[in-house]
Amino acid sequence: MESNTRPAATAKAGPMGGLVAVIARHRVLAALVVLAALPFVTPYEALAVNILIFGLYAMGFNLIFGYAGMLSFGHAALFGLGAYGCGVSIAKFAIPWFLALPIGIAVAGIGSVVIGWFAIRSRGIYFAMITLALSQVVYYSAYQWVSLTGGEDGLRGVNVPAIDVFGLHFDMLDPLVKYYVLYALAAVAIALFSRILHSPYGAVLEAIRENETRALACGYDVARTRWLAFILSGVFSGFAGALYAIHLSVVPIETLNYFNSAEVLMITLLGGMGTFFGAFVGAYVYIMLQDVMTVVTVHWQLVVGILFVVLILFFPRGIWGSLLKWVRA
């Protein structure tokens, strides 16, 4: 597992090593510069919004999977709770979207407190199984609570009207405007995420991943640190989910499906688990690939399956992780 919680430590001799060190030191800025240009390197703007959202989602997932070393198979529940929390507020209670957004995040936060409390009692593969099972609880609940969630058809009527801020008019139906509004919100999350990794808490998290017994002996509360990691990860995932509801104007039931949990896993693996940029690199490659492949074949899941197998067998570091290793070698 690659780590760059401490960017300064990544500085190594060599022509490329210096560049990598500079990027690592200013990683938030680097990420924001690249993301600012994103709508111009995708075939259409909606795709850029998807990449942004799934990049954020993978970033949150990466906290628990890459940095804490716990494989969650239930993050669809947290992403979906964010999406439904925000979507239901807008569609059923006519709350403006910028207020519905924090509601969505709060719902996902509560969900991750509860799911985390159960799942954290176990480790390794058990953790993966329990998170999957508990995420199915959320899925079935949303499926049956038709009056609130729209059930199988998904939630409709998540209207996002234009807003005026400081005399500026933002028409959310214009895809480019929508991208940059969501981009501004995402920027806050990315900066916050980087700050968390940099904090003493981030260091403890990685210490636990590397050697749990030693961290315990050093006096760190392992269970609490893990639980908090799960909650933080859930909050970021829920934020991405809430943005997704605003982006689509509907909340499909598929946001809660186990396949969504697998997709974020795939994106994280593809980009490189435990790397800061991996989430967005993975989201870019995965969503571009999906965009092309779903036109070519209806059997897109076959490609995902093969990708899983090939990545695990031959490139467990992912794209960004492999790049880092190559540069440092």
Place this chain on the structure above:
Amino acid sequence: MTFDLILLQIFTGVALGSIFVLVALGLSLIFGLLTIVNFAHSQFFMLGAYVGVAVLGLTGNFWVALLAVPLIVGAIGMVCERVLIRPLYGRGIDYPLLLTFGLGLIILELVRIVAGTEGIPFNTPEGLTGAMDLGVFFFPKYRLFLIAVTALILVALWVFLEKTPFGLIIRAGARDPEIVQVLGVDVSKVWLIVFGIGTGLAALAGVLAAPIRGVFPEMGVPVLVEAFVVTVVGGMGSLLGAVIAGLAVGITLSMTSLFYPEMTTLSMFVLMAVVLIFRPRGLFGRAGVLD
């Protein structure tokens, strides 16, 4: 609400649970020895049903299908273990899990390509249709048959594991593979066979469930979650736990559908949550298995 009705629901639960027991047994057996969670397990279940349809179409005989399915799918499972999973041994516990998930997607999509996305009807075999008078109530013959087959498999598996030399090697391998290796046993061959038995059991469950659940590509999806719930309740790697928890989940489901039908799907998760609160390791889980 009569006593008869409750008894009938318990019986129905046991029949339902028989499928869970077979699926969870395979999962647990593979975990106990290889320490990997086979996320493709439910797709082997689905594959079993489809191979059953194919064999039934060729021979027209349900009994031949019942015999052929675990052998064919078990062989496919062994090929998967040899080619895909073996290179991952010793590389951390998450890798085989992720790989088998990918494998599951591949199996699912290949079945969709070959057999189509539509469901295929699977008739209850002749001689097992209708109900049987059990004195207090009438019970569907096929479900009785399910319970009987599962009991038979359990006995066979017990004899195999406890009374044969190969079973001895499996039990020893589960405890300490290194020592077994030193004693001159080819452990990788043992793992290969165990993976074959595990996937074969899943496939058998699939063909047995076909007349009740129907045959369609996504039929495995809920099964994976059900098997996980059973395994978490019973305790990872415990065969006795798989049996008891499988029946308990089956009975929980059928009893909830009697008293509170809206909560049927959720009831097994409630059961799991309760077990997690009081016994995080599962009812029969071994200490240390989680670490």
